[in-house]
Amino acid sequence: MKITTKLRGWNLFDYLNMLIMLLILIVSLYPFVFVVAGAFNEGSDYMRGGVYFFPRKFSLDNFIMVFNDKRLGIGFLNTISRTLIGTVTGTLFTATVAYGMSRKDLPCRNLFYWLNIFTMFFGGGLVPYYLVLKSLNLINSFWVYIIPQLYSVFNMIIFVNFFKEIPEEIHEAGQIDGATEFQIFYRLYLPLSIPVITTVGMWIGVGHWNSFFDSMVFTSDANLQTLQLFLVKLIKEAAMAQGEAATKVPSQVLKTVSIATIRYAAIVISSVPVFIIYPLIQKHLAKGVIVGAVKG
Amino acid sequence: MGLNLLQLLITFPVPILFAILLNEIKLPRFKKTVQTVTYFPYFISWAVFGGIILGMISSEGVVNQILLSLHIIDQPIAFNSNPAYFWGIVIISSLIKGLGWGAVIYIAAIAGIDQSLYDAAQVDGANRWHKNIYITIPCIAGTIVVMLLLSISGLLSSNFDQIYILQNPLNLSRSEVLDTYIYKIGISQRRYSFTTAIGLFKSFISMVLISSGHLISKKLLGRGLF
Numbered sequence: 001m002k003i004t005t006k007l008r009g010w011n012l013f014d015y016l017n018m019l020i021m022l023l024i025l026i027v028s029l030y031p032f033v034f035v036v037a038g039a040f041n042e043g044s045d046y047m048r049g050g051v052y053f054f055p056r057k058f059s060l061d062n063f064i065m066v067f068n069d070k071r072l073g074i075g076f077l078n079t080i081s082r083t084l085i086g087t088v089t090g091t092l093f094t095a096t097v098a099y100g101m102s103r104k105d106l107p108c109r110n111l112f113y114w115l116n117i118f119t120m121f122f123g124g125g126l127v128p129y130y131l132v133l134k135s136l137n138l139i140n141s142f143w144v145y146i147i148p149q150l151y152s153v154f155n156m157i158i159f160v161n162f163f164k165e166i167p168e169e170i171h172e173a174g175q176i177d178g179a180t181e182f183q184i185f186y187r188l189y190l191p192l193s194i195p196v197i198t199t200v201g202m203w204i205g206v207g208h209w210n211s212f213f214d215s216m217v218f219t220s221d222a223n224l225q226t227l228q229l230f231l232v233k234l235i236k237e238a239a240m241a242q243g244e245a246a247t248k249v250p251s252q253v254l255k256t257v258s259i260a261t262i263r264y265a266a267i268v269i270s271s272v273p274v275f276i277i278y279p280l281i282q283k284h285l286a287k288g289v290i291v292g293a294v295k296g
Numbered sequence: 297m298g299l300n301l302l303q304l305l306i307t308f309p310v311p312i313l314f315a316i317l318l319n320e321i322k323l324p325r326f327k328k329t330v331q332t333v334t335y336f337p338y339f340i341s342w343a344v345f346g347g348i349i350l351g352m353i354s355s356e357g358v359v360n361q362i363l364l365s366l367h368i369i370d371q372p373i374a375f376n377s378n379p380a381y382f383w384g385i386v387i388i389s390s391l392i393k394g395l396g397w398g399a400v401i402y403i404a405a406i407a408g409i410d411q412s413l414y415d416a417a418q419v420d421g422a423n424r425w426h427k428n429i430y431i432t433i434p435c436i437a438g439t440i441v442v443m444l445l446l447s448i449s450g451l452l453s454s455n456f457d458q459i460y461i462l463q464n465p466l467n468l469s470r471s472e473v474l475d476t477y478i479y480k481i482g483i484s485q486r487r488y489s490f491t492t493a494i495g496l497f498k499s500f501i502s503m504v505l506i507s508s509g510h511l512i513s514k515k516l517l518g519r520g521l522f
Binding site: 235 | 314317318320321322326329330332333334335336337339340341342343344345346347348349350351352354358361392395396424456457460461464475478479482488491492494495496498499500502503506
């Protein structure tokens with residue numbers, strides 16, 4: 001049996017490989033198609049089953065229900081603020097520490113190094129962490145989202161590896177010109193580190209955007225909950241229709257909504273920023289990971 | 297911990313295979329598209345992704361509907377209320393979410409392999425299969441070992457976000473892991489000393505696991521973690 005190939009040099013393996021890749025693509029993409037279809041579908045119609053790709057009975061009611069819930073706005077506010085503040089502060093803070101660690105003339109350098117490595121593998125556990133935060137008065141405060149995330153050993157190591165690649169001559173040139181260490185860092189090293197800053201900043205940003213655990217465990221104030229925590233509660237809640245949103249929505253809408261589709265609408269709303277930002281940053285990703293991975 | 301071990305066994309090799317297969321794709325733009333698309337689920341939180349998965353496996357969701365229409369089952373399977381399915385759900389959802397991200401390290405490593413090695417093998421008459429087994433895999437073996445060691449140290453802890461979202465009172469017999477247990481009785485019930493002890497114990501075992509992994513790999517392969 002002769003296998004005719006349309007493309008130069010392709011054999012059966014190549015076709016199979018393409019098929020596998022296409023399958024992987026579909027499996028990766030489909031969950032999102034599903035949730036968008038469900039979100040735009042009318043609730044009780046969805047519950048009959050069979051909605052896979054497109055909404056069968058188009059409806060914006062789910063979105064109306066979600067937008068009427070005050071907690072959505074609170075969630076967005078908290079998550080956006082912590083992402084913006086936390087990413088900038090975390091990246092700068094970690095980079096500064098890393099600059100110190102990359103200088104060979106740092107006193108007690110080995111000690112700091114081993115302390116860092118130690119915390120990567122050994123931790124006190126959740127409860128001691130909670131107690132420490134409590135004694136610092138961070139429990140139930142917005143800053144519990146920012147301060148613990150200022151520093152990460154992993155990111156510090158990535159920065160250090162990158163700083164080590166920067167030629168020593170630059171540092172010496174700065175010293176000759178009479179700059180302080182801080183100025184050298186700020187004006188010479190940082191601008192050179194843009195790829196690493198973007199990568200690390202992106203990781204930190206994603207971590208902030210997606211977090212619900214610290215919101216759940218370390219805060220009890222409903223005004224501090226993050227967007228993701230709102231979603232978690234929505235998913236775990238038995239019936240949102242009993243919440244305050246019900247009072248703001250006309251009664252005929254209430255009869256046709258279902259919890260499932262409301263959840264989907266909330267998921268879609270929360271993911272819109274990610275969908276928008278992802279294509280913009282993804283060209284930096286490949287470069288950034290190589291920077292981190294080569295020396296990792 | 298059994299869940300973690302199984303999860304490790306299944307989800308560890310998959311990104312490696314995926315990276316190797318992806319490397320063999322001959323259309324560069326398709327390659328980039330696949331990478332971009334598979335990379336995307338990593339950025340979605342478990343709140344979002346868990347919610348989607350829960351929706352898909354519910355009685356009116358896709359999985360059940362397809363099984364019903366193919367007449368494989370007569371009634372929708374309640375995937376999430378049945379403890380037996382929990383491990384499967386966790387593993388499959390981990391795979392989908394983590395595939396692109398896990399593969400990136402290996403893709404970067406493969407990209408760093410010296411092209412002349414392949415050319416030399418070509419001259420010696422190697423076909424693609426040979427090239428993969430004898431060049432690609434040995435060259436990224438170092439990366440594989442490091443990733444494996446790092447994963448072993450995480451055997452006792454689990455991804456709290458994922459488990460918490462997918463867990464409910466009905467599947468608790470299979471879905472309660474150390475981390476969720478610590479959270480429940482530590483924070484909610486305030487049994488601080490007991491849960492601290494569990495936490496310390498967990499860290500200690502992780503240390504032992506990673507040190508032994510490091511030593512074993514030093515003995516066997518001549519390289520360790522650092």
